[in-house]
Amino acid sequence: MLRRAAPDRQEAVEVGRLRLDPAAFAATKDGSALELSATEFRLLLELARSAGRVLSREVLLDRVWDYDYLGDSRLVDMAIKRLRRKVEDDPRQPGW
Numbered sequence: 001m002l003r004r005a006a007p008d009r010q011e012a013v014e015v016g017r018l019r020l021d022p023a024a025f026a027a028t029k030d031g032s033a034l035e036l037s038a039t040e041f042r043l044l045l046e047l048a049r050s051a052g053r054v055l056s057r058e059v060l061l062d063r064v065w066d067y068d069y070l071g072d073s074r075l076v077d078m079a080i081k082r083l084r085r086k087v088e089d090d091p092r093q094p095g096w
Contacts, residue, residue: 015051016096017029018048025041027044039064043064043080046063058073
């Protein structure tokens with residue numbers, strides 16, 4: 001019953017010039033493939049699915065890393081920094 005009530009988590013997500021296909025574990029920007037690690041892909045997918053909403057570090061740790069992290073939550077900051085280098089046109093002036 002829960003599967004029928006929940007949206008299909010395998011549907012492709014498009015945000016601006018990005019397209020994320022969870023079924024294929026593939027991300028493209030303007031039609032060009034992005035080389036992302038598994039964690040970067042899950043992070044980008046979670047952010048894309050939550051477009052327009054603020055997500056705390058704790059929420060991202062739970063949803064992307066799938067655990068309650070009691071240490072330094074800067075892990076999220078560093079992952080986002082690496083992700084920006086791969087996604088942004090100019091990572092020094094992020095638009096995403």
